Amino acid sequence: xxxxxxxxxxxxxxxxxxxxxxxxxxxxxxxxxxxxxxxxxxxxxxxxxxxxxxxxxxxxxxxxxxxxxxxxxxxxxxxxxxxxxxxxxxxxxxxxxxxxxxxxxxxxxxxxxxxxxxxxxxxxxxxxxxxxxxxxxxxxxxxxxxxxxxxxxxxxxxxxxxxxxxxxxxxxxxxxxxxxxxxxxxxxxxxxxxxxxxxxxxxxxxxxxxxxxxxxxxxxxxxxxxxxxxxxxxxxxxxxxxxxxxxxxxxxxxxxxxxxxxxxxxxxxxxxxxxxxxxxxxxxxxxxxxxxxxxxxxxxxxxxxxxxxxxxxxxxxxxxxxxxxxxxxxxxxxxxxxxxxxxxxxxxxxxxxxxxxxxxxxxxxxxxxxxxxxxxxxxxxxxxxxxxxxxxxxxxxxxxxxxxxxxxxxxxxxxxxxxxxxxxxxxxxxxxxxxxxxxxxxxxxxxxxxxxxxxxxxxxxxxxxxxxxxxxxxxxxxxxxxxxxxxxxxx
Ligand SMILES: *[C@@H]1O[C@H](CO)[C@@H](O)[C@H](O)[C@H]1NC(C)=O
Ligand SMILES: *[C@@H]1O[C@H](CO)[C@@H](O)[C@H](O)[C@H]1NC(C)=O
Ligand SMILES: *[C@@H]1O[C@H](CO)[C@@H](O)[C@H](O)[C@H]1NC(C)=O
Ligand SMILES: *[C@@H]1O[C@H](CO)[C@@H](O)[C@H](O)[C@H]1NC(C)=O
Ligand SMILES: *[C@@H]1O[C@H](CO)[C@@H](O)[C@H](O)[C@H]1NC(C)=O
Ligand SMILES: *[C@@H]1O[C@H](CO)[C@@H](O)[C@H](O)[C@H]1NC(C)=O
Ligand SMILES: *[C@@H]1O[C@H](CO)[C@@H](O)[C@H](O)[C@H]1NC(C)=O
Numbered sequence: 429x430x431x432x433x434x435x436x437x438x439x440x441x442x443x444x445x446x447x448x449x450x451x452x453x454x455x456x457x458x459x460x461x462x463x464x465x466x467x468x469x470x471x472x473x474x475x476x477x478x479x480x481x482x483x484x485x486x487x488x489x490x491x492x493x494x495x496x497x498x499x500x501x502x503x504x505x506x507x508x509x510x511x512x513x514x515x516x517x518x519x520x521x522x523x524x525x526x527x528x529x530x531x532x533x534x535x536x537x538x539x540x541x542x543x544x545x546x547x548x549x550x551x552x553x554x555x556x557x558x559x560x561x562x563x564x565x566x567x568x569x570x571x572x573x574x575x576x577x578x579x580x581x582x583x584x585x586x587x588x589x590x591x592x593x594x595x596x597x598x599x600x601x602x603x604x605x606x607x608x609x610x611x612x613x614x615x616x617x618x619x620x621x622x623x624x625x626x627x628x629x630x631x632x633x634x635x636x637x638x639x640x641x642x643x644x645x646x647x648x649x650x651x652x653x654x655x656x657x658x659x660x661x662x663x664x665x666x667x668x669x670x671x672x673x674x675x676x677x678x679x680x681x682x683x684x685x686x687x688x689x690x691x692x693x694x695x696x697x698x699x700x701x702x703x704x705x706x707x708x709x710x711x712x713x714x715x716x717x718x719x720x721x722x723x724x725x726x727x728x729x730x731x732x733x734x735x736x737x738x739x740x741x742x743x744x745x746x747x748x749x750x751x752x753x754x755x756x757x758x759x760x761x762x763x764x765x766x767x768x769x770x771x772x773x774x775x776x777x778x779x780x781x782x783x784x785x786x787x788x789x790x791x792x793x794x795x796x797x798x799x800x801x802x803x804x805x806x807x808x809x810x811x812x813x814x815x816x817x818x819x820x821x822x823x824x825x826x827x828x829x830x831x832x833x834x835x836x837x838x839x840x841x842x843x844x845x846x847x848x849x850x851x852x853x854x855x856x857x858x859x860x861x862x863x864x865x866x867x868x869x870x871x872x873x874x875x876x877x878x879x880x881x882x883x884x885x886x887x888x889x890x891x892x893x894x895x896x897x898x899x900x901x902x903x904x905x906x907x908x909x910x911x912x913x914x915x916x917x918x919x
Contacts, residue, residue, distance in 0.1 A: 445692060445753040448903040449831045455895070456836050462843050463895035467515055469850055469859075470888040473879070474512075474520070476858030477504050483527060499547070499596075500537030502527060506554040507885035510913050513561045514901060515892060521558075528555055529568040533576045533596065541593035541602045544583040545612040548619050549678075549911040550881055552576055556622040557913035570626055577623045577632055580616075584635045587661040588642045589613045607658035607666040614640050614659075615678035617686045618909050621919055639663070644683065644700040650727070651711050653703030671726030672708065673740040678910040680704055681742060684750045689907050689917040698754060705747065705759055713762065714789035719808030721769035722762070723787060734794045735786035735812055741770035742910075744825030748832050749903070764833070767825040771841050774822065775807055777868030779848035781822055784813035816862040818853070818879065820886030820912065827890045831903050842894040849887070859883065886912040 483502040505524045512521035536542060555573040559566055583590035585601040592612050593602040620636035623629075642663030646655045650670045657676045658666030672680060680701065687697030712725050714734065723736040724743055744767030751760025773781040787809045788794040800810035823845060830838035852870055853859040860875040867874050889912050893901055906914035 445688075446755055448749050448752045448828070449898060450834045453831065453834045453898040455897070456839055458843065459839065459895040462839070462846065463892060465850070466846050466888060466892045466895060469846060470511065470515065470884065470892070471517075473858045473888075474504075474508055474884060477879070477884075480857060499540060499542055501531050501533070501551065503550050503881040504879075504884055506551045507881035507911065509554050510557045510561055511884055511889045511892070513558060514889065514896075514914075525558060525562075525566065525569060528558070529566075529572050531572065533572070533579055536596050542579075542596050544580060544590050544592055544594055545615060547576070548580055548616045549909060549913075550885070552580065552619045552623065553909045553911050553913040554885065556619060556626070557909070557915055559626065560622075560916050561914065564626065573623060574627050574629075577620070577627075581632065581635060584639075588663040589639050589659050589661050590616075590635075591661075607660050609675040610643065610655065610657055610659055610679035611675050611677050613679075614643050615682055615910055617682055618689060618907075618915060621686065621689065622915060625919060640682070640686070641696065643679065644696055651707035653700055653705075653707050654711075667728075668730065669726065669728045670712070671740065672712070672724045672743045673726055673737045677739055677742060681746055681910055684746060684753075685907050685909070688749075688753060689915060690919045691917060698750075701750060702754065702756070702759075705750065709759075709762065713766075714787075714791070716769075716787040716808040717790055718788070718805050719772070721772055721787065721808040722765045723769055723785075723809070724766065725789070732789075732792070734789050734792070735784060736770075737784045737813070738770075738773070738781055738816075738819045738821055741766070741821040741825055744768075744770055745821075745828030746825075748825070748828045752832060760832070763825075764829055767822075767829045769808070770822045770825060772807060773809055774841070774845070774848075776811075776865040778816070778852045778862060778865045779844055780816040780852060780862060780865045781819075782811045782813055782865050783815045783817060783819070784811075785809040786812050811866065814864040814866060815876075816853075816865045817876070818859070818861050818883040818887055820882060820890055823887060823890045823894075824912070827894050828903070830894055831898055839894065842891050846891050882911060 505527050509524045509528060512524055552573060555569055559569050579596055582599050583594050583601055585591060589608055590613055591601040591603055592608050595602050617636040617640045620632040624633035643655060643659060646665055648665055649655045650668060654670045656665035656667045657669040660666050683697050683701035692698050713722060714725050715722050724740050726733045744763050747759050747763030751763055773785055788796055796804045796810055804810045826838045826841050852862055855875055860879055863874050863876060901914055907917050908914055
């Protein structure tokens with residue numbers, strides 16, 4: 429723990445943290461055409477959404493390729509907003525901003541409760557990012573972000589940890605008792621810090637800071653820096669699950685990223701993140717018996733699950749970022765290794781990765797399904813969940829790896845990825861998620877009904893920026909939220 433506290437202290441005393449991006453990075457000749465291909469893919473998908481579901485996501489017919497069910501406020505419009513700005517789509521961006529300024533957050537259009545987590549990262553995050561991307565003078569957009577923030581703040585309900593669901597009509601938390609998840613409760617400090625910064629109301633950051641600080645200082649961890657995934661209203665941990673996967677992921681992500689947007693003024697965030705990574709290296713990181721891959725496993729009740737979900741692949745980019753910023757080459761190298769191992773899961777019939785996989789670790793016995801033994805020997809993983817729900821995390825980590833190393837293998841990976849998206853997610857209109865990534869022939873029957881809004885916020889933005897001028901939205905000037913909305917590290 430000595431190295432951890434030394435680095436955190438150095439940063440607290442004002443040492444410059446290092447850059448994430450490799451200096452002098454230049455794009456290969458192939459990048460321009462690939463960037464255009466991503467741009468056109470985005471426009472095809474977004475225009476299909478505009479034509480059939482604009483602002484009425486929940487009301488749209490459940491036809492393949494253009495619905496998203498997030499309370500009827502037009503999640504795709506919000507989530508697309510920063511991407512439209514970055515792609516220079518001025519007319520579509522202005523249309524989206526005009527829409528976002530005018531959405532009435534006093535009521536939901538659906539009978540569902542409002543997810544505190546999803547609404548924070550998709551709606552609040554996108555509005556604050558668009559506000560920063562356009563020079564921080566759009567008072568109407570900020571005013572609507574504030575109205576949404578006031579509704580979401582109800583979720584804290586006098587507790588240290590917010591509830592998972594809110595009734596917006598009555599401005600009351602929906603308490604179904606018990607624990608929230610770490611990710612659900614503690615992936616909001618970037619958004620609420622920005623809301624406090626621009627509105628001047630410190631309550632927003634105080635609420636989010638209390639949650640994050642209570643969790644980060646929880647003495648009853650499973651491993652140092654890794655509390656259980658469940659978290660009670662008073663911040664006490666619940667259960668025994670630890671992982672970098674869904675339900676846990678963006679809590680760990682925000683320890684580093686909130687540290688970065690506040691320039692590591694408070695050493696708690698970076699030191700807790702480093703402690704969590706060190707515990708993960710010791711306890712969760714495992715190498716495969718075939719093909720020399722390295723994956724992050726999960727544990728429950730002290731028992732390993734030798735598998736990983738695609739969501740956990742964000743860790744590759746997160747460790748690359750943290751390894752660079754905190755001068756930890758060992759963590760940086762492992763971030764690259766996790767990224768490469770996640771990229772290897774895209775060796776499927778469609779060229780897109782599965783939602784989950786397993787493997788046999790080098791240090792323990794684990795059985796491989798007989799039917800997948802040959803596949804495992806060849807690839808170093810076997811598939812446990814065949815779907816590709818337009819998840820961005822593997823492209824995200826490849827993007828960090830590209831900007832940090834300049835290795836063109838990441839360009840090649842993204843170039844194959846955008847082609848696979850165009851060939852297998854193309855639907856009757858726009859794009860749709862894939863049920864079975866192992867199928868190598870396009871089929872409507874292999875597609876799901878709902879296109880998540882993070883297709884526009886994350887998949888398209890990471891792929892576009894992969895092929896864009898590295899000085900545009902540089903990782904040394906912007907920090908991405910968990911929904912890939914860029915924010916300025918100026919706190
Ligand atoms: C909120 O109110 C609207 C009417 O304004 C209604 O359509 C919707 O179902 C209500 N939602 C909830 C969760 O009560
Ligand atoms: C913000 O400032 C820019 C640059 O001065 C200007 O072009 C833009 O119209 C302003 N936006 C708003 C919403 O006032
Ligand atoms: C600041 O925001 C909190 C949370 O929404 C709200 O309760 C409070 O009234 C606000 N304070 C001011 C001065 O607007
Ligand atoms: C938190 O709440 C739980 C459940 O009510 C309780 O058992 C525990 O003692 C509380 N912890 C603290 C530190 O207050
Ligand atoms: C697992 O692989 C990583 C990266 O190649 C390496 O640094 C580490 O030492 C390996 N661990 C074991 C237990 O072999
Ligand atoms: C496994 O990969 C690591 C780097 O990722 C490399 O250093 C090591 O030599 C490889 N081991 C084998 C047996 O290929
Ligand atoms: C999607 O692309 C595949 C591969 O190019 C093609 O076979 C299929 O007809 C396309 N589907 C639609 C609905 O355009």
